[in-house]
Amino acid sequence: EAGVAQSPRYKIIEKRQSVAFWCNPISGHATLYWYQQILGQGPKLLIQFQNNGVVDDSQLPKDRFSAERLKGVDSTLKIQPAKLEDSAVYLCASSSWDDQETQYFGPGTRLLVL
Amino acid sequence: AQSVTQLDSHVSVSEGTPVLLRCNYSSSYSPSLFWYVQHPNKGLQLLLKYTSAATLVKGINGFEAEFKKSETSFHLTKPSAHMSDAAEYFCVVSVGGNEKLTFGTGTRLTIIP
Numbered sequence: 001e002a003g004v005a006q007s008p009r010y011k012i013i014e015k016r017q018s019v020a021f022w023c024n025p026i027s028g029h030a031t032l033y034w035y036q037q038i039l040g041q042g043p044k045l046l047i048q049f050q051n052n053g054v055v056d057d058s059q060l061p062k063d064r065f066s067a068e069r070l071k072g073v074d075s076t077l078k079i080q081p082a083k084l085e086d087s088a089v090y091l092c093a094s095s096s097w098d099d100q101e102t103q104y105f106g107p108g109t110r111l112l113v114l
Numbered sequence: 115a116q117s118v119t120q121l122d123s124h125v126s127v128s129e130g131t132p133v134l135l136r137c138n139y140s141s142s143y144s145p146s147l148f149w150y151v152q153h154p155n156k157g158l159q160l161l162l163k164y165t166s167a168a169t170l171v172k173g174i175n176g177f178e179a180e181f182k183k184s185e186t187s188f189h190l191t192k193p194s195a196h197m198s199d200a201a202e203y204f205c206v207v208s209v210g211g212n213e214k215l216t217f218g219t220g221t222r223l224t225i226i227p
Contacts, residue, residue: 004157042204042217043158056214091157101146101165101208103215105158 002026004106006092012112018080021109024073025094031055033103034067034077035091043091049075082113116141118188118205120218128226133177133192135221137205140186147188148206148215149179158204164188175199200225 005024013019025032030051035043046065048056052072060067064083069075079086089110093103121136139145149161162173169181175198179190188205205218 040219042206042219044217045214048214093158101148101215102160102163104160105150107155107157110155 004092004094004104006090006106006109008109009107010110010112012114013082014114015084016081018078019082019111020076020078021090021092021111023075023077023092023106025075025092026096026104028096029094029104030072030097031095031100032069032075033093033095034075035093037089037091037108039088046077079111082111084113087111087113116145116207116209116216118147118207118216118218120203120205120221122221123219124222124224126224126226127195129197130194133190133195133199133223135190135203135205135223137188137190137218138186139188139205139207141207141209143209146208147179147181148208149173149177149188149190150204150206150217152202152204152220154201161190161203195223195225197225197227199223 007022032049034046037043046060047067049069052069067077089108091108092106095103117140119138147164150158151161152158161177162171164171164181172178177192202220204220206215208215
C-alpha cells in the first residue's frame with residue numbers, strides 16, 4: 001500500500017511570494033489533514049477535510065492560507081503572501097473512514113521563507 | 115480540553131540500555147493515546163496506540179507503553195536501545211473518538227554508541 005505522497009519536499013521563497021503544496025493521501029482514505037510543524041514544536045492542525053468538505057479550519061490563517069480538495073482525493077495548500085513566520089514543515093496526513101483516529105503522515109514539505 | 119505534556123525535551127541513553135520517554139496527559143473524557151516517531155527528514159510514523167483496551171500496549175520496533183489512569187501517564191519504554199532509535203518522539207492524545215490529535219512538544223532521543 002502506497003503511503004501519503006507530498007511535493008515538493010523542500011521550498012525556499014522570499015517573503016510576500018506565494019507557494020503551493022500538494023498532497024495525495026492513501027487510496028480510499030476519506031479524511032485528509034494539513035498540519036504545520038514549526039521547528040522545536042509538535043504539529044498543529046491547520047485544516048481537516050472529509051471527502052471534499054471542510055470539517056475543521058479553525059486554526060487556518062485564512063487571510064493568507066487556503067486549501068482545497070476538489071475531487072475528494074488529492075489536496076493543495078497555498079500560502080499567499082508568505083511571511084517569515086510561515087517557515088515550517090507542512091505535513092499532510094490521511095485516515096480511513098473506519099479508523100479515523102489513526103492518521104498516516106507523509107514526509108512533509110520543508111518551507112523556508114527569507 | 116485535552117493536552118499532553120512530555121516531561122523531557124531531550125533524553126540520551128547508551129546503546130543496549132533501557133529507554134524511558136515520559137508523557138502525562140490531561141483529558142475530561144476517556145482518551146485515546148498515541149506515540150509517533152519522526153526520524154530526520156522523514157514523516158511521522160505511528161509506534162503504538164491505546165484505545166481503552168489493554169493498558170499495556172505493544173508497538174513496533176520493540177517499544178511499548180503503559181496507560182496508567184491514576185497517574186494520567188502514558189510513558190514509552192524499550193528494554194534495549196538501538197542506534198536506529200535516535201529520533202524525535204511525540205506523545206499524542208485524542209478524545210471521544212474525535213479524530214483531532216493534540217501533539218506534545220516532542221522528546222529528542224539520542225543514542226550513545
